[in-house]
Amino acid sequence: MKSWRTRIGVGLAVGAAAVAIPLTTATSAFASPPPGAGWQPVGAEGYSSKAECEASELPNAKANGFNEVWCDDDSSPMAIYYR
Numbered sequence: 001m002k003s004w005r006t007r008i009g010v011g012l013a014v015g016a017a018a019v020a021i022p023l024t025t026a027t028s029a030f031a032s033p034p035p036g037a038g039w040q041p042v043g044a045e046g047y048s049s050k051a052e053c054e055a056s057e058l059p060n061a062k063a064n065g066f067n068e069v070w071c072d073d074d075s076s077p078m079a080i081y082y083r
Contacts, residue, residue, distance in 0.1 A: 034070040039081040046077040053078050 047053035053071035
């Protein structure tokens with residue numbers, strides 16, 4: 001039979017791994033900006049398609065001094081970037 005000290009140590013290690021793995025997976029989904037330089041993250045919205053997102057956001061981008069919109073259709077809701 002293993003000692004209580006060994007069981008507690010193993011339990012803490014398993015618990016830490018169970019918390020760390022989902023946190024690193026979730027944060028890596030938002031870590032990659034669009035291709036190219038100069039993109040500014042502006043938010044996220046639930047659009048049905050990338051084309052709808054970019055068409056809807058372009059007037060807002062132009063009103064704020066930007067010329068391009070890029071919507072990340074790999075995330076839900078779609079992350080929106082202006083350049």
